[in-house]
Amino acid sequence: MATAHSLNSTLRSFIERQPMFFVATADVAGRVNVSPKGMETLRVVDDTHVRWLNLSGSGNETAAHVQTTGRMTLMFCAFEGPAMILRLYGQAKVWHPRDEHWQSLLADFPDIAGSRQVFDLSIDLVQTSCGTGVPLMDFKANRADVELVPFYEKMGEDGVRDYWRRKNMLTIDGKPTGIFDEL
Template identity: 40%
Template sequence: MAREFSCLDEALRRFIRAQAMFFVATAPSDGGRVNLSPKGYRDTFAILDDHTVAYLDLFGSGVETISHLRDNGRITIMFCSFTRNSRILRLFGSGRVVRPDDPEFIDLRTHFGLEHPGIRAVIVIDVERIADACGYSVPYYELVGERSVLDAHHAEQSDEKFARRIGGDNGHSVDGLPALDPDHPLPSAVPRVMR
């Protein structure tokens, strides 16, 4: 059944690379809504070392993850196998937001694959707990392919439109927490979550 792991060893890395999608969960500190987001495009997730992962955060309809990370840093990533071998893997940790105007962004960007338009940030996670579960009740699904819809949509957008979104629908979470609001710059560090 459930096991805990000390690091992202090669077997876990193979499992992560084999998944076509992952899920991101965050929540604000004081009430508010829990956010759970599915993420696609295999080349948008990277394992940086045994205890650090990152993913490309693309512009979307909301900005809850960034708001919640600004608030408390807590984040969980879940990988779920829908194939013959059932398994769920969760990475619990502390996340931080690295924007394209941050000098660290250039180095982080080299860990990802194809060029994706509409990159809002890189989310870097210090993994504090790695645990799996059986996933015995997860149904079988067959992967048909990746959707190119988001990339195609972003490719048609102007830089000015992305800039307007930073102060618009990407300025705050649905609960009013600051996200990309230019009047509330990102903190330089997010406090680590205690184990």
């Protein structure tokens, strides 16, 4: 296991090759949340800073956790090629479509129906480990391209906002996610 306080060109290249990553967050009390992410929604801004576009889903735990603690860990696993696990630890901020910087943040990402938040992670620790326990798997396609994105495209913008009201306003622990200004 090796640690550092920033990325380097080797780790940046590793991140860019990964078709998926995992995000972990927790509030001061309640459940820890771990979610898989993908679809080219992550951008390395510099060696101590990454952003990722969060798409709508059945829950919204990450936003609530980041609002209260700011703590976030991203994990990347090599499912192909040489074994490695990379974790990025740090403090995050969440940006919503109502926020002033939303449009400028979106400029770095593809236009994807159901885009819900942008998370901005300031890295304070980078950790690599061997990853020899991670299985070798072949990447075939992004499931989201054929299932998730068409689902939200069909809903349209108003339908997505209605979905957020029904499914994304509270965490599974009953805490507000901040998806809208009001609860």
